[in-house]
Amino acid sequence: MRFIDNPFQCPVTRTMSIIGGKWKPIILNCIADKTIRFGKLNQLMPAISNKVLSKELKDLETLGLIERMEYDELPPRVEYKLTAAGLSLMPVLMEVANWGNSHFAKSIVS
Structure with a gap:
């Protein structure tokens, strides 16, 4: 199945350019369905550096998938939550995960 003749106009290419990469789907x-602080995200993903996590969060915010809420407190508190666009992406990511789970099992058997 072909989606479009020009790969740069392909909706699949566009979507993968947004959610592709190592960290964005994990973040x-x-x-997912909660508001979470930067430190907690860092705990959940110990393999990611603070610098990379910050960059990925900024990218996701620029793309309109997450919202950053900064509170004027001491110590400073920053929280993140999904926007409506981010929430609408979750079923897609769940289907990708389901596909990966079913094909992972097949690749072990082969």
Whole structure:
């Protein structure tokens, strides 16, 4: 099945450019249905550096998938939650996860 002749106009290419990569799907999954602080995200993903986590969160915010809420407190508190666009992406990510689970099992048997 072909989606479009020009790959740069392909909706699948566009979607993968937004959610692709190593960390964005994991971050979105960690935030999923709750508001979460930066430190908690860092605990949930110990393999990611603070610098990379900050960059990925900024990218997701720029894309309109998460909202950053900064509170004027001491110590400073920053929380993240999914926007409506981010929430609408969760069923897609769940289907990708389901596909990965079923094909992972098949690749072990082969």
